[in-house]
Amino acid sequence: MAAAPSDPPRQRLLRVAACTGPEVALVVDGQAVTAREGESVLSAVLGVVDHLRLHEVSGELRAGFCLMGACQDCWVWFADAPRGRACTTPVREGMQVFTRPPPGLLP
Amino acid sequence: MTRIVVVGAGPAGVAAATLLVERGADVTLIEERAQPGGQVWRAPAPGLALDMDRLLRGDSEGFRRFHAGFAVLRPRIDWRPETLVWNVHGGTVQIVAGGAQQALPYDALLLATGATDRIAPIPGWTLPGVFALGGAQAVLKDQGCLIGREVVFCGSSPLLFLAAVQYARFGAAVTVLDTTPLGAKISAVPGLAASAPRQLAKGIGLMAALRRQGRPMHLGVTLLGFEGSGGVTGVRWRDARGVERVTACDAVAYGHGLRPESQLAEIAGASLRFDRLRRFHAPEADALGRCGNGLYVAGDGAAIGGAEAAEVSGRLAAMALLADRGESVEFGALPERLARLRRFQDGLARAFAWPHAQVAALADGVTVCRCEQITAGEVRAVLAPQLGAAEVNRMKAATRCGMGRCQGRYCGHAAAEITAAALGRADAPLDRLRAQPPVKPLPIASALVEDDWP
Ligand SMILES: Cc1cc2nc3c(=O)[nH]c(=O)nc-3n(C[C@H](O)[C@H](O)[C@H](O)COP(=O)(O)OP(=O)(O)OC[C@H]3O[C@@H](n4cnc5c(N)ncnc54)[C@H](O)[C@@H]3O)c2cc1C
Numbered sequence: 001m002a003a004a005p006s007d008p009p010r011q012r013l014l015r016v017a018a019c020t021g022p023e024v025a026l027v028v029d030g031q032a033v034t035a036r037e038g039e040s041v042l043s044a045v046l047g048v049v050d051h052l053r054l055h056e057v058s059g060e061l062r063a064g065f066c067l068m069g070a071c072q073d074c075w076v077w078f079a080d081a082p083r084g085r086a087c088t089t090p091v092r093e094g095m096q097v098f099t100r101p102p103p104g105l106l107p
Numbered sequence: 108m109t110r111i112v113v114v115g116a117g118p119a120g121v122a123a124a125t126l127l128v129e130r131g132a133d134v135t136l137i138e139e140r141a142q143p144g145g146q147v148w149r150a151p152a153p154g155l156a157l158d159m160d161r162l163l164r165g166d167s168e169g170f171r172r173f174h175a176g177f178a179v180l181r182p183r184i185d186w187r188p189e190t191l192v193w194n195v196h197g198g199t200v201q202i203v204a205g206g207a208q209q210a211l212p213y214d215a216l217l218l219a220t221g222a223t224d225r226i227a228p229i230p231g232w233t234l235p236g237v238f239a240l241g242g243a244q245a246v247l248k249d250q251g252c253l254i255g256r257e258v259v260f261c262g263s264s265p266l267l268f269l270a271a272v273q274y275a276r277f278g279a280a281v282t283v284l285d286t287t288p289l290g291a292k293i294s295a296v297p298g299l300a301a302s303a304p305r306q307l308a309k310g311i312g313l314m315a316a317l318r319r320q321g322r323p324m325h326l327g328v329t330l331l332g333f334e335g336s337g338g339v340t341g342v343r344w345r346d347a348r349g350v351e352r353v354t355a356c357d358a359v360a361y362g363h364g365l366r367p368e369s370q371l372a373e374i375a376g377a378s379l380r381f382d383r384l385r386r387f388h389a390p391e392a393d394a395l396g397r398c399g400n401g402l403y404v405a406g407d408g409a410a411i412g413g414a415e416a417a418e419v420s421g422r423l424a425a426m427a428l429l430a431d432r433g434e435s436v437e438f439g440a441l442p443e444r445l446a447r448l449r450r451f452q453d454g455l456a457r458a459f460a461w462p463h464a465q466v467a468a469l470a471d472g473v474t475v476c477r478c479e480q481i482t483a484g485e486v487r488a489v490l491a492p493q494l495g496a497a498e499v500n501r502m503k504a505a506t507r508c509g510m511g512r513c514q515g516r517y518c519g520h521a522a523a524e525i526t527a528a529a530l531g532r533a534d535a536p537l538d539r540l541r542a543q544p545p546v547k548p549l550p551i552a553s554a555l556v557e558d559d560w561p
């Protein structure tokens with residue numbers, strides 16, 4: 001259930017159709033998240049948190065914008081891959097996603 | 108053997124590839140996404156139990172026809188999904204797939220790269236929860252997710268009403284705020300009715316459905332900004348009578364129509380022409396989609412047109428390509444059909460207008476470039492006569508506006524309006540940010556492979 005509009009929701013996306021694929025376990029900022037095959041990193045993360053990243057210059061919260069791979073505003077950090085788009089990257093088992101530069105990795 | 112490369116597996120690219128294959132051509136079809144469909148026939152992700160009949164209603168037949176057609180086409184072509192064409196150079200398309208790069212030579216190149224949302228920056232447009240209008244619809248189609256529960260659809264676009272109706276079908280509380288006045292819509296009606304009465308009826312039907320359901324819907328509004336801290340909580344707007352209002356929400360779907368993804372065409376050598384009605388640039392092509400030198404464009408990437416125009420223009424460009432290679436083709440009534448559909452789009456461009464004067468007058472403090480976080484004031488500052496940035500690409504070099512990861516897709520149109528107004532040239536054809544390869548950022552790993560090229 002969404003919170004009242006004056007109180008920003010903890011999750012940003014609302015799922016209205018079920019993903020029926022096998023479960024995929026990932027870790028978002030250290031928190032275990034269960035997604036399903038076919039989900040994008042963006043919908044998995046925005047299903048549990050209300051943003052994807054902090055803007056490098058302004059520090060503003062960002063949650064993606066175009067949702068079709070064009071604006072690059074949804075870049076997150078991965079433990080085992082270069083930074084990249086959350087909206088066009090499918091979830092993978094064991095994936096570690098960060099919405100802040102993870103310690104020990106280059107920003 | 109003649110190798111034809113088609114880029115983009117939306118209705119235009121797939122229609123072109125189908126016709127070419129039927130005529131015995133050897134076709135490589137390259138698509139950045141995993142699945143064909145483009146924007147209009149975007150398919151649910153594997154395993155997503157989305158009821159397409161509920162989402163698309165009358166359009167679900169078209170969806171099924173497209174995907175059934177593609178299933179027949181697929182074994183007959185060299186199908187390259189999850190492959191980005193990032194450059195066109197020396198008679199090859201440079202592609203990257205799964206981190207590996209390759210240069211594919213072609214004899215003829217048909218670009219059907221589609222479109223993305225055109226955005227007019229306003230206060231608060233970078234807040235979490237504010238999404239591009241097309242994206243709001245895309246995430247429902249392929250991920251089965253809504254961007255929020257109380258969603259304001261605002262800007263101006265026929266898609267505003269379609270997307271709002273689709274969101275309402277899945278339980279969202281929707282409000283529509285359209286910046287084009289009713290008067291402009293009414294004056295466009297005769298032209299729309301003459302060129303595509305069925306499409307006009309469909310559009311009016313969407314507005315009527317929202318009315319019937321009691322969804323708030325206002326035309327001719329002025330959008331003042333999106334409010335909230337850490338996430339959008341409301342839209343501030345002025346109604347047609349001048350009364351200021353705030354609509355509470357937890358998400359915003361925002362856009363002013365579409366802009367062609369013309370970067371590859373430009374890089375491949377097409378000239379661009381300024382479209383005075385829409386105030387953007389599109390590839391210069393003849394009525395069939397020929398740009399010259401074995402380059403063809405079709406669909407939204409050539410001229411914003413909707414699904415039917417995309418399909419028809421894809422077939423026409425493929426026929427032109429075959430004719431240019433000495434084959435006999437029968438164009439029949441298709442060119443006239445495309446011309447009619449494009450006239451309809453001209454009417455739509457008037458009924459859902461780009462608010463260029465408002466963009467040009469954007470307050471100094473508002474962010475124009477969301478990648479590099481550059482404001483309208485920073486853009487204007489480098490245009491002062493003594494600083495000498497007298498053109499949008501010089502402005503870009505001086506400010507970094509348009510130099511970020513989106514390559515100017517989301518700021519370029521506003522930056523061009525602000526620049527032209529500041530230089531007193533708003534009535535002349537606008538400047539534009541020049542396209543540069545790679546058309547999208549490449550994964551770091553793939554850039555390393557570049558050294559191995561012959
Ligand atoms: C979200 C959205 C919803 C829409 N809904 C409707 C609708 O319901 N009805 C309607 O009539 N119109 C709709 N439109 C308008 C729509 O754009 C057209 O109807 C139609 O999809 C255009 O077809 P196309 O083949 O020209 O381009 P698209 O359908 O946009 O397809 C272009 C394809 O090219 C691919 N591509 C682009 N660049 C590259 C590259 N460099 N490398 C590899 N692949 C690339 C893209 O991934 C995409 O799949 C919608 C538009 C949007 C943005």
Ligand code: FES
Pocket residue numbers: 064065066067068069070071072073074075085086087088
């Ligand atoms: S949200 Fe724009 S690229 Fe992902």
